[in-house]
Amino acid sequence: MAADAFDYVVVGAGLAGAATAWQLAARGHQVAVVERSVPANDAGSSHGSARIFRYAYAEAEYSAWVKESLAGWEELARLAGQPLITPTGCVDYGQDRRPHELADVLERTGIGHELLSAEEARGRWPQFAFDTEVLWHQGAGVIDAHETVHTMVRAAVGHGARLYEDWDLAGARRSGAGYLLTNRRGEQLEAGHLVVAAGGWLPGLLGGLDLPAEFLAALPAFTVRQETAFHFPYRDQPAPGTFWPTFIHKRPGIQTYGLPGGRDADFRGQKLAEFNGGRTIPDASAQDGLIDPAHRARIIDYVKQYLPGLVPEPYAETTCLFTNTPNEDFIIDTADGVTVLSPCSGHGAKFAPLLGSLAADLATGSAVVPARFRPSLAAAAGRPA
Known part of the structure; x- marks a missing residue:
């Protein structure tokens, strides 16, 4: 039996993954979201009703990005029917x-x-x-993280996305122009492009994604x-x-x-x-x-x-x-049809709708993301990440 095939498969239905699936599906792509448990489960980083939304950062770029995220938060409140x-x-x-x-x-x-x-x-x-x-x-x-995740998942599904719960990714290998994903039960999906937003599970997944060695070497230590x-x-x-x-x-x-x-x-x-x-x-x-x-x-x-x-x-x-990076910057980087999304270091929740847009932009090639989030660019240019 042939595996179900999608333009994009998003791994992880936390804040970052749900936001990306929402944005990709809203743009008309065929999208699947695979989640090892259920969206916003308490074994990840996106559960519960209490996350801080704030503007104060030592760097003006981050404060400006919080302002930029507001339009997305307003849209999510409209979709949720509540703030x-x-x-x-x-x-x-x-x-x-x-x-x-x-x-x-x-x-x-x-x-x-x-x-x-x-x-x-x-x-x-x-x-x-x-x-x-x-x-x-x-x-x-x-921020009510739980309701935010579920609002974005509902929005993605409303645009035609498929949600696969209890789908624990074991690995992904290149297959034709895309990837073949296999879970712990041996079930498979085909993806033209893979977006990995697995939070604290990311370090254990990276080695099984068939990514170029130089790309993996450019990523910071998580x-x-x-x-x-x-x-x-x-x-x-x-x-x-x-x-x-x-x-x-x-x-x-x-x-x-x-x-x-x-x-x-x-x-x-x-x-x-x-x-x-x-x-x-x-x-x-x-x-x-x-x-x-x-x-x-x-x-x-x-x-x-x-x-x-x-x-x-x-x-x-x-x-x-x-899930921390050494300088507390996010990772939104891509290589060979895989986008790695790790808005980490404990301060990503407030940017959720913006992060979904940025990851969708990068995965589709429709726009660039800030270079500071792409360590592979610095590595390719011979600069320290």
């Missing part, structure tokens, strides 16, 4: 967060913000114990971490329809972030995590979901010192995956 980003605003502070420099970036990119002294900020948000000046930008918020997030209850529950701001606090030796927990924790508290505070694992298959007691104790101590508005006793905790 997918809850506005909360964000506070950035800490010696190593450099709020003044972030304010300069937002000024250059035309994004509304305020720069406050620690005293002014404590007067506005007494639930925080700010230790430096504070950047406030009111356009930030919280580091997968099993991160831990803790939910702490509010001392005083915010009034209905009001929210704590999200925050990023960066000081020597530690960067923490937090946001309203949403459905993930019954709206009862704030979700907190330490950026790259979890253990390194080879790839997503090695995650065990266990919480490190020492890490829990470190975050509890942090809450006691810096978040007086929370009860320093977590009522819920979970693990998730971060």
Whole structure:
């Protein structure tokens, strides 16, 4: 029996993969999405209802790309029939967060913000114990990742895409002008072009994709971490329809972030995590979901010192995956009919609709993507990636 054939097969139905499938299908291509489990499953990086949407970056390019993503978010909200980003605003502070420099970036990119002294900020948000000046930008918020993924998958299917759940890719080999994909059960699909958006599973897949050695050598080393997030209850529950701001606090030796927990924790508290505070694992298959007691104790101590508005006793905790590149840049690169899409390092969610457009542009050859996302170009030119 001949394998089903598609112009494009997207591997992974998380935020990046779903966005790419949506864009490719909307452009009239025959598209399949293969997912090892189900879209937005909790073994990946795109599950749950709480991801930070923010504009503050040390580099103006990234802040500008957040602005560019807004049209896509508006379209997704229309398709979902509900907002997918809850506005909360964000506070950035800490010696190593450099709020003044972030304010300069937002000024250059035309994004509304305020720069406050620690005293002014404590007067506005007494639930925080700010230790430096504070950047406030009111356009930030919280993304519902689960609903976003499912909205994009529904949109892709509405344009004719096929979704294959429980389809665990084992490998892909060149076949004619395209690729023959095989899953763990031996089932096969044919793809004219392959888009791999596998998140923390990517390091374990790359060697089985029949890619040129020089392309693989140009890719950065991907580091997968099993991160831990803790939910702490509010001392005083915010009034209905009001929210704590999200925050990023960066000081020597530690960067923490937090946001309203949403459905993930019954709206009862704030979700907190330490950026790259979890253990390194080879790839997503090695995650065990266990919480490190020492890490829990470190975050509890942090809450006691810096978040007086929370009860320093977590009522819920979970693990998730971060797939990191050394410089925290995304990877959107292509070779020999395979596009590798890894919007990693814990900050890709806010760009989801834009990333889908960029990956579709690159896969179809209709437009270029920023060169910083394509390490193969630097390698071909003899420059360090």
